Amino acid sequence: MKNTDMKMHVRGRSLFIDDIPTPANLLHAVLFTSPVAKGTIKRLDVAAARKAKNVAAVFTHLDVPGKNQIGHIIEDQPFLAEDELMYIGQPIALVVAETRRAARAACKLIELEVEPGEPVFDPREAYRRGLIHGKKRIQVSGDTEQAFKECRHVIEGSTASGPQEHYYFETHRALALPVEDDTLKVIASSQSPGAYHHHIAEILDIPQHKIELEIRRMGGAFGGKESTAVWVVAPAFAARLLDRPVKLILDRNDDIATSGKRHAYVFDYKIGLDAEGHILAYEVDFYQQAGGCADISLPVLGRSFLHSTSAYNIPNVKITAVSCKTNVPPNNAFRGFGVPQAVFSMEAALFHAAEETGLDLEEIKFKNLLRDGDTLPYGMRLEQTDGVRCWETLDKRVDIKKKLEECEQFNREHDDRKRAAAVQPVCFGISFTQTTLNQAGCLVNIYLDGSVAVSTGAVEMGQGVYSKIALIAADALGIPNHRVRMEATNTTRVPNASPTSASTGADLNGMATQYACRELVERLKAFAITRFKHDNPRDISIQDGEVHLMSARTGYTWEELIRDAYSARVDLSCHAFYATPGVYLDPVKEKGRPYAYYAYGASLTEVEVDCLRGTYEILGIDIVHDVGKSLSPEIDRGQIEGGVIQGIGWATIEQIRYGDDGRMLTAVNSYKIPDLKFVPKRFNIHILENASNPYAVCNSKAVGEPPYIHGIGSYFAILRALRSVRKDKPAPSLPLTPEKVFMYLHG
């Protein structure tokens, strides 16, 4: 089954927001933003901008009729700044004009006087000054202090991981259209229909039922369109106040400069092992570079917190995590949601430990992999683990030991080129850690001709969730796939939808869809027995668009059934709701069962470093990944590949720089994402066989985020190659760019 949009995409016929035919009277909105990372507004004068040619309006916070607030979790993020400025790029005023060019020109006429403050960019420094979002979180399991005393080896160190730009191809944007009776239709590029809907209503101080928010598709999102609502709220606000259609499209460089990134982290770790390499104790401190407002940083940190031991069983653990209020644009969700950072820190500690102790790194990893019956630091006991099986399957396919020896042999024969490989295990918890969000609604309509329309709260951003849900619906109804169409995600059909994130889109919305379809089938069966003068509805089934009685074909088609059921006044529309059972986390004790299940994997990444130039090549990556019983192997393969490459990008070449004043120095021409020359030619993906999962729809497993973790192996493969040349310096931080490689070898 194809991604439902694919056929239109290959012809250029799918309408993204900027492709929707221009409505009459359209205005364009551009944000005027803060030029300083910290300060207080002393004077803001928009009079000249308001008078400029072709300008319809210039709005400031004084024009906001409702609550001037878009904080996603904590109310610390004004829609338009009032007095305090917290980062460069923070919205101050909204200019609306007949053309984008006119709006941009008018921005230059705005007069702003600021009393500069002293910005902080280093997360440790922010923490030292008490500048944090929320509270410091500490989790203790076992007794690390005691355990370290019993360890043969105790190793301590620090490392850091950098930010990552989402680089969704379609930048932030929305089109807002006033409709009759003071209502508003907003077509947005957003992963959070429920939350954005709510924000628009609050800012405008109008009831939510006066706003229809629709999301047909996005040109990528990867988490970046989950929490910061400003680029959707702004045109909606202007359209309502001016009673004209308004579009806002962020330029690529503005998007890079002013939108959130994957959070940079700084880590301090301490790890203790016994003589055989069992990890007995692990302590880690996470300092998260959150940005000027809390945005979604605390849930991201929460996930780092819960994944601090990665794929390993460690009996004594102490984790400390703080979200540091630094003066950069508020960082937000990005595929993996804090897990990649936690995994990186764990792997860095293990790499360091193996080097110090002389123990075999792969042996340490394998020996400590999570197995059935192990308990995670938050008290969840594991069952049906597949991490070991993934590792063993990988080993069978690539012969890990042999591969590592081949690299060493190559290195003995070559001075200027060095090869190395690294194995990366994956154990990724699935569910929203915030229990409330683990809910989804669905509306299924069957029309008189037998065609079916499905609406859910899941949004399509290229991950194929619509296709998966359509498959689930067709399967549950017993009809061919082509009879099912996915409707655009729309708040008038499915209200209060959770964001499509945490890889849960298909799990939650697919399950709600299955419930709705099953309910419809029950109604149809109850009707069909009367037609067949049969008494047990259980003997009726629908398969391939035909009614079956006692498993035998009847020749009575789906279309006839629907027509007759309609005549007999059977309700052919059904709403259903799903809430993941049994997930919870006690916020005080930091214990619970936050995830419904885990997705596992193991991979081997092989690299070659050119020691003269500092460049490197990813020679190959072999992956074994667990997707349960795949809903669509083709879509899952695409998700695995895309996720891995994004992970490799983060670990290697994607680097963001801020200037001393907090200004983003990276622009689209200096930010490199993996291109076709960078991706390895040997890219083998093996989907773990005989995997199942009783905790998600049709025994499948989520696939959006977990594969990203494999990409981290590229950092450690390169690092290993570097360490074969020299070990007299500390390991560089992530990303391990060619520049850092060069400086490490020659600096």
Add this chain to the structure above:
Amino acid sequence: MKKIKLDITVNGVKHSLKVDPNLRLLDLLREELDLTGTKEGCGIGECGACTVILDGKAVNSCLILAGQCAGREIVTIEGLSDGEKLHPLQQAFLDHGAVQCGFCTPGMILSAAALLHANPAPTEDEIRVAISGNLCRCTGYTQIVEAVQAAAGKDKGDWWLQI
């Protein structure tokens, strides 16, 4: 700004227009001719989302002024298929699952089409080099390379004539 006269052929249709001298080809296609299949990803020649075929060669339409295209022939994604019949590359992208969000797809397909036009049987390395200027943030590119390889073997059909 004084408008300039522009005669241009797009997808086999001749247009006589008056345009601003600083109008980008990308905007001409999207805004004046409503050919929104051509996408803007970066606006400065980095991503390839705006790729179209100009006199047989793949170009970034965000870097070219409409005025530079006077008297020349352009093929956009809308002109690649033969009515409802998909071009072999479009079909191959579908068959190989080479599309996720779809934003890079039109540009990617047109770069590949220009490659196959110049070199009907490219090696894998030639494919990788030819479309390495087209970025994709969703896929891992392998399904894209497979799709181009598969299409390279297909009957060329009439569509070649358009490029």
